[in-house]
Amino acid sequence: MVLRIENPDDPRLVDYHHLNDAAARAAAGRDGTPGSAHSPAVGIDTGCAIVEGPEALDVVIRSGAPLRSVLLTPSRADALAPLLALLAPTVPLYVAERRVLAGVVGFDIHRGVLASAHRPPERTANDVLAGCRRVIVTESLNDHENLGSLFRNAAAFGIDAVAMDPRTADPLYRRSIRVSSGWAAVLPHTRIGPLPDGYEPLRSLGFRIVALTPGARAIEVDQAAAAGMLDDPVALVVGAEGPGLSAAAIDGADAAVRVPMAPGVDSLNVATSLAVVAAFAAARRSWS
Numbered sequence: 001m002v003l004r005i006e007n008p009d010d011p012r013l014v015d016y017h018h019l020n021d022a023a024a025r026a027a028a029g030r031d032g033t034p035g036s037a038h039s040p041a042v043g044i045d046t047g048c049a050i051v052e053g054p055e056a057l058d059v060v061i062r063s064g065a066p067l068r069s070v071l072l073t074p075s076r077a078d079a080l081a082p083l084l085a086l087l088a089p090t091v092p093l094y095v096a097e098r099r100v101l102a103g104v105v106g107f108d109i110h111r112g113v114l115a116s117a118h119r120p121p122e123r124t125a126n127d128v129l130a131g132c133r134r135v136i137v138t139e140s141l142n143d144h145e146n147l148g149s150l151f152r153n154a155a156a157f158g159i160d161a162v163a164m165d166p167r168t169a170d171p172l173y174r175r176s177i178r179v180s181s182g183w184a185a186v187l188p189h190t191r192i193g194p195l196p197d198g199y200e201p202l203r204s205l206g207f208r209i210v211a212l213t214p215g216a217r218a219i220e221v222d223q224a225a226a227a228g229m230l231d232d233p234v235a236l237v238v239g240a241e242g243p244g245l246s247a248a249a250i251d252g253a254d255a256a257v258r259v260p261m262a263p264g265v266d267s268l269n270v271a272t273s274l275a276v277v278a279a280f281a282a283a284r285r286s287w288s
Contacts (some may be wrong), residue, residue, distance in 0.1 A: 001090055002095060004094075005071075005095065005100060009103075011195065012094070013071065013094070013125055016050070016071055016104050017105070017106075018106045019174060028030070029234075049118075049177060050115070050118045050177065050220075051174075052109070052110065052178045053111050053178055053182075054076070055242050056180070056181050056185075057083070057181030058111075058182070059185075060115065065118075065186060067087065067088075068115075068118055069091060069092040069094060070094065070250065071095075072095055073097065073113075075112065081124055098110075106116075122190075125191070125192050126201055127207075128161050128190035134160050134232060135160055135161045135207065136204070136274065137198070137234070137237040138160055138165060138237075139195050140160065140168065141168045141238065141239065142168065144168060144170075145181070146270050147168065147180075148178065149179055149180070149253075149269070150179035150270065151181050151183045151187055152179070152184075153271050154274070155183040155186070155273070157278035158278075158282055159187070159278060160188070160202065161190065163186075163189070163192045164192065165193070165194055165198055166193070167194075171185075171189055188230070192209075195246065196253070202284060206235070208229065208234050209235050209252070209254045210234055210236055210253060210257050211244070211249060212238050212239075212257055212258070213244055213250055213258060213261075214258050214267050215258065219257055222282050224255065226282070231281075238270050238273065240270070254284065259277065
């Protein structure tokens with residue numbers, strides 16, 4: 001159903017209004033701030049998640065994730081016609097000129113592609129993690145772009161789910177979804193308690209808990225892989241950029257693994273570190 005939009009204040013586009021207005025987002029509960037206690041993060045709108053860009057839209061549509069609507073410029077609607085044909089017939093497809101689109105969201109969407117997806121219902125850790133073999137655990141990962149990159153790398157290396165502590169940011173925030181190329185809206189995720197107590201649901205399911213840290217006492221990733229420490233079922237634990245994992249999270253893990261680096265380099269981006277270790281884990285599975 002294609003609907004032409006001429007008025008930026010059209011009430012049918014409420015999901016997209018003022019995406020760059022921090023005060024408006026916070027008032028609507030859409031600022032991506034992590035919650036303080038429970039999942040999903042406290043204070044975050046549980047109604048919709050904004051998908052931005054053609055790559056992200058492609059991933060989300062092909063995953064079968066339920067969409068509330070799609071908002072495109074006319075040229076994008078034409079170019080993406082084969083993909084849009086996969087939409088359920090009940091999903092509104094709004095088309096607006098670029099200047100109107102900018103008036104709706106509050107800034108120039110130069111790529112001309114937005115969609116509003118239904119946020120999935122909250123699921124318990126046991127529900128999400130049961131049947132998984134490879135998961136990522138995050139502690140205080142509060143940068144949306146790093147979180148988005150982590151989800152994209154997780155999808156690339158066959159990670160089944162992401163378990164996040166209460167201080168990790170919202171993976172369904174617009175920036176996280178955009179940087180993840182849509183995978184943050186697709187890959188299963190759940191909230192767990194603060195670490196190390198938050199490891200309990202993973203341990204009850206038989207996961208080996210492996211903390212990623214540049215600490216000197218950690219085992220180098222190639223040695224850990226050769227010793228079978230990255231074999232399934234495994235949970236790879238990462239912390240925030242800069243501070244990394246807490247001492248409690250590292251001490252509570254079954255093993256600590258590091259990525260060897262050249263002298264003078266003290267750390268890697270968290271998503272990059274995860275990708276290196278996940279690649280070794282994936283290679284290990286192909287050797288088995």
